[in-house]
Amino acid sequence: MLSGVRFIAAPLFVLLFSTVSIAAEGSGHGIDGSNLSLYWVIPFAGILLSIALFPLFAEDFWHHHFGKISAVWAFSLLIPMVITFGFNAALYEVLHAYLLEYFPFIILLLALFTVSGGVRIKGYLQGTPEVNTGLLLLGTILASWMGTTGAAMLLIRPMLRANAWREKKVHMVVFFIFLVANVGGSLTPLGDPPLFLGF
Known part of the structure; x- marks a missing residue:
């Protein structure tokens, strides 16, 4: 099994680096x-x-x-x-x-x-409207500094745990996706991964 993986991986590795050099050789070919x-x-x-x-x-x-x-x-x-x-x-x-x-x-x-x-935020947050608004605000601000993906991964679990007792909580996840995972990245280029890479 392992020899089969090596047999496939070695040519792919060589192909990857040869194609990188072809793709990066100049801008006149596009x-x-x-x-x-x-x-x-x-x-x-x-x-x-x-x-x-x-x-x-x-x-x-x-x-x-x-x-x-x-x-x-x-x-x-x-x-x-x-x-x-x-x-x-x-x-x-x-x-x-x-x-x-x-x-x-x-x-x-x-x-x-x-x-x-890999970061787990612990605490005893109760999913009140004030706490939820604070988490959304914090996530939106953090998204501009650490990226939308990072802020969303960091704060989605505390948001879900704080609101586990609620029967109707889908709207909070929708607001979280809009604010933290999308709009929050618009304040600085660091918040939007494509802009961070220079696109």
Whole structure:
């Protein structure tokens, strides 16, 4: 079993570092986005609408076929890109997107999730409206300093424990998601991981 993992991992390791060097070698190989028409947005809008609407209107279909639907939207961008700009330009853009944008972003989220997920805040908070408002305010402020992921991971458990006695508590989680995990990151670039990475 272990030798099989090594057999697969070694070529992937070499491939990863060779593609990083290809993707980072220069900026002259990419596609000039200022010359693209609005038609190139259709696959992006399509995947967003699929993620938003399929679970609501065709839940079973989405849960069984979401990978295929995502692949259709990905290929609806990649195939015209290869036809229009050539294989090398399309490969460059795909490698650039994955290796220089997607993977660093996921690594940053993993780091914030790991660090904040290992911290446990103890206390005897009672889920009164004042305490809940204070937790939401604290989370919103912290999200701008430590990132939305970190603040959400740090404060969601105290919020849930403080309100465990309530019968109706879904609205607090919704407010928490909006304020701490989204809006709170807007005050500084540190609060929004893509801005933190320089996007």
